[in-house]
Amino acid sequence: MLVDLIQNTLDGLTAGAAYALLAIGFTLIFGVLRRINLSYGPAIMLGCYAATWFHVQFQVGLLVLAALTLAATVLAGAYVERLCFAPHRDRSAIAAMVASFAIWMQLEELATLVLPNHLYAFPALYEGGPLSLGPFTLRAEALVMFAVTVLACLALQRLLYRSRFGLSVRAVIDQPVAARLVGINLPWVFVRVFAVASALGAVAGYLIVASAGQVTPMLGMWxxxxxxxxxxxxxxxxxxxxxxxxxxxxxxxxxxxxxFGPQVRDLTAYFLLFALLALRPSGLWTTPRHG
Amino acid sequence: MDDYVTGVLTNIGLFSFLALSAYLLLIAGEMSFGQQAFFGVGAYSGGILTAIYGLPLPVAALVAMLLGSLCAFLVGLPTLRLRGLYFAMATLAAAEMARILFELFRFQRQIGGELVGPDGTQGFRGIRWVFERGVEPAGYLALVWGLLLIALVVFLLMERSRLGATLRAIGEDPDLARSCGISVERFKLGVAAAAGALAALGGVLFAHHNTYIEPRNFDIMLGVHSLAYALIGGLGTAFGPLLGVMVDLGVLEGSRVFQGYRMIAFGGLVAILLIFRPRGLLDEKVVHWLRARFS
Amino acid sequence: MSALLEVKDVVTAYGKIEALKGVSLEVQQGSITCLLGPNGAGKTTLMMSTAGILRPRSGSIQFAGAEIAGAAPHAIVARGIALVPENRLVFPGMTVTENLRAGAYQRADKAEIEAHIERMFARFAPLKARATQLGGTLSGGEQQMLSVARALMSRPRLLLMDEPSLGLAPLIVDEIFRIIAELNKDGTTIFLVEQNAHMALKVANHFYLIEQGKVTFSGDPGSLAEDEVIRRAYLGSARA
Known part of the structure; x- marks a missing residue:
């Protein structure tokens, strides 16, 4: 029982590391633009699909695959930004969100047009079996996932707190009107934030499909x-x-x-979200905002 | 009319209920990502009542609508005081919970030598009340559109009344509406309940048209589609959502011109449309102009 | 003296409601010019329109001879205008030092920025003690100082100030006005919006009265009895 609990905790943290990366990208966009980008996942999915297509055609190596995923995801993200967010900058958040959903539909169909099967193999990061630590097992991919997540967080921390771009991002999140008043060019910040968020998403997406060893169009919604x-x-x-x-x-x-099994797993997550929203809409770990 | 055209038209009618349901909340200023859940509640409860308990469709439909509005009321109770995106997320979570509950829901009975009823992810087969009574596709089409027409008339009357004005006042500026003495929360709860009933009616009709439903039918895609329908068609009139459904199901899918890349066309169309007409084709301005011209 | 800022027939609207109905005024180089008027007269709207946050529907705003009406806020900052906004709007989640650094966002002279921050700390002593504290934790008066210092970090030729005394204790208001006079002496042109007509008239070289979106009076502080100015600044002439 205790062994299982600890093992589950390990597995949970591994999955959680990937979720954290995805959430950081999502949060950057939400924090800066105050918009929900539903096409965030589909852009990552398209990036992974583009890499898979290259792999199917030319059998490229792991690093090239990772670079391709990154490039294609950032490109897809830029497309989403131009079409769904740039035109709605001073207007309705709802319109931007629905537009991002519309582009989701596009990206998903585009992916299935290029690679029509339901499932494609994606080269794994590590071919050997799981590592064992006493009674526990840990996949090598999980270690990579952790290491990369920690590195990505540190890099982001550095970017946000040590660069001029980071200063502008934090200023926009903190107090958008004041950010404009001190001379920050908002549209330009938006474009670059989209690029950074897409890049983080691409890293998460690449690690997820590489650990799963496969890619499906469901990756977008997921x-x-x-x-x-x-x-x-x-x-x-x-x-x-x-x-x-x-x-x-x-x-x-x-x-x-x-x-309780996989269905209750999803149910629990949604129930928590619902309950949190109903009871504590500002989230669990937020500090109250001033001003 | 061949069966294909009849089928497309019936689908347009069915999904218009869902689009109207999303529209009703949109004009009250709330964006729900979860109307598909009440569509699902209607489909499941209506199907169970006719297929397992042998109740006639009209009775089943009424019960399903009541159930749909009750569920919508219960979801709205803790969430309607949330603003904007928070409400959208809460409804999304509620709808996904509903979909998973459908997946866990098993309730099968022996009817005429075969197992009938919801069977978890395997879906719910044999909702044949309409089929068994020998209703022709054209007849069912007439039923769906007849009901839709009634709903539209109610909407049009409502929008010209004090009720409609109140609704739009709440949608445009809830704080101002509150300061005018309108009880905004109570009003929105009523709107949510009505929208739930509308979606449930669509669901009942959908289940009896297809004879087979499964939890996957009621996923987030359906919900966001219904929102998109209302937004493409326009928020100025109840004909807006109908127009939205027609553009997608009628023109893009029905014409089969865009077969294989319909979503690329639909997605691009919606995104570009929203740039130029963020409140849809038939927005308040156009509707105002049309009314001034034709009345 | 020549006009540094020239506002001509500016109309700014929120939807159908015109908050500015054709405002014209001038701010002379090196002056402290004050705009007085009752709440809702359009004072903040004019400030926001000048800073580029709001886009005028028509009219012209010329700064040092160049048209800036409708330009983006960052372009206006680049030309040398900084706004100390109503309610201060400091960055609540950033430290005092970071707030100041953000104020110098458009400058590239890194070493000089740090030296400038030190000079700000010398001038606004209470901020120095709070250098590593978050902006949101400061008192109202400290936030106002921070907001002024942040605006100065862009080295503006024209400083716009929107109700700097709002909600502050009398002693702190005195301090703020002392700072305004000092900044002006150092060569910064100041365009000030105030409710506190008494204090404003003490420092101003020239003032305008604005009522219901229109300039209704223009003159030197001595040109209209102070109680008359105060009455119109608070109540507007229509309701008098």
Whole structure:
């Protein structure tokens, strides 16, 4: 029993690391633009599909695949930004969100037109079996996932707190009107935030499909839902919250799956989200906002 | 009319109920990502009542609508005070919970030598009340559109009344409406309940048209589609959502011109349309102009 | 003296409601010019229109001879205008030092920025003690100082100030006006919106009265009895 609990916790944290990465990207966009980008996951999915297509055609190596995923995801993200968010900058958040859903439909169909099968193999990161630590097992991919998530968080931290771009991002999140008053060019910040968020999403997407060893069009919806869920659990718009929310979601899922099975696992996650929204709409770990 | 055209027209009618349901909340200023859940509640409860308990369709439909509005009321109770995106997320969570509950829902009975009823992810087969009574596709089409017509007339009367004005006032500026003495929360709860009933009616009709439903039918895609329908068609009149459904199911899917890449066409169309007409084709301005011209 | 800022027939609207119905005024180089008027007269709207946050529907705003009406806020900052907004709008989740650094966002001279921040701390002593504290945790008066200091970090030729004394204790209001006079002496042109007509008239070289979106009076502080100015600034002449 205790062994299972610990094992589940390990698995949950592994999944949670991926969720955290997804949630950070989602949160960056939400925090800066105050918009929900439903096409966030589908853009990642398209990036992974583009890489898969290259792999099917030319049998490229792991690093090339990762680079391709990154490039294609950022490109897809830029397309989404131009079509769904740039035109609605000073207008309705609802219109932008529905537009991002419309582009989701497009990206998903585009992916299935290029690669029509339901499922494609994706080269795994590591061919050997899981590592064992006493009674526990841990997949090598999980370690990579963890390491990369930690590195990505550190890099983001550096970017946000040590660069001029980071200063502008935090200013826009903190107080958008004042950010404009000190001379920050908002549209330009939006474009770059989209690029950074897409890049983070691409890293998450690549690790997820590489550990699963396969890619399906469902990855789009899955990434959007998990990212959004983790973001909501952590409090809308808070970056540390996104990390906590991602890990929490992973843990909740792993434990409820072990106790009640996969359907109840998803049910629990949605129930938590619903209850949190109804009872504490500012999220679990948010500090009250001033001004 | 061949069966294909009849089928497309019936579908347009069915999904218009769902689009109207999303529209009703939109004009009250709330974006729900969860109307598909009440569509599902209607489909499941209506199907069970006719297929397992042998009740006539009209009775089943009434019960399903009541159930749909009750569920919508219960979801609205803790969520309607939330604003904007928070409400959208809460309804999304509620609808996904409903879909998973459908997946866990098993309730089968022996009817005439075969097992009938919801069987979890395997779906719910044998909702044949309409089929067994020998109703022709054209007859069912007339039923669906007859009911839709009634709903539209109610909407049009409502929009010209004080009720409609109140609704739009709440949608445009809830704080102002509150300061005018309108009890905004209570009003929105009523709207949510009515929208739930509308969606449930669509669901009942959908279940009896297809004779087979499964939890997957009621996923988030359906919900966002219904929102998109209302937004493409326009928020100025109840004909807006209908127009939205027609554009997608009628023109894009029905014409089969875009077969294989319908979603690329539909998605692009919606995104571009929203840039130029963020409140849809038939928005308040156009409707105002049309009314001034033709009345 | 020549006009640094020239506002001509500016109309700014929120939807169908015109908040500015054709406002014209001038701010002379090196002056403290004050705009007085009752609540809702359009003072903040004019400030926001000048800073580029709101886009005028028509009319012209010329700054140092160049047209800036409708330009993006970052372009206006680049030309040398900074706004100390109503309610201060400091960055609540950023430290005082970061707030100041954000104020210098458009400057590239890194070393000089840090030196400038030190000079700000020298001028606004209470901020120095709070350098690593978050903006949101400061008192109202400290936030106002921070907001002024942040605006100065862009080294503006024209400083717009929207109700800097709002909600502050009398002692702090005195301090703020002392700072305004000092900044002006150092060569910054100041365009000030105030409710506190008494204090504003003490520092201003020139003032305008605005009522219901229109300028209704223009003159030097001595040109109209102070109680008359105060009455119109609070109540508007229509209701008098």
């Amino acid at each position: 990434s959007t839902l998990k990212g959004m869920l983790a973001m909501m659990l952590g409090g809308l718009g808070s970056l540390p919250g996104a990390i906590v929310g991602g890990l929490a979601l992973g843990l909740i899922e792993a434990h409820s799956q072990w106790f």
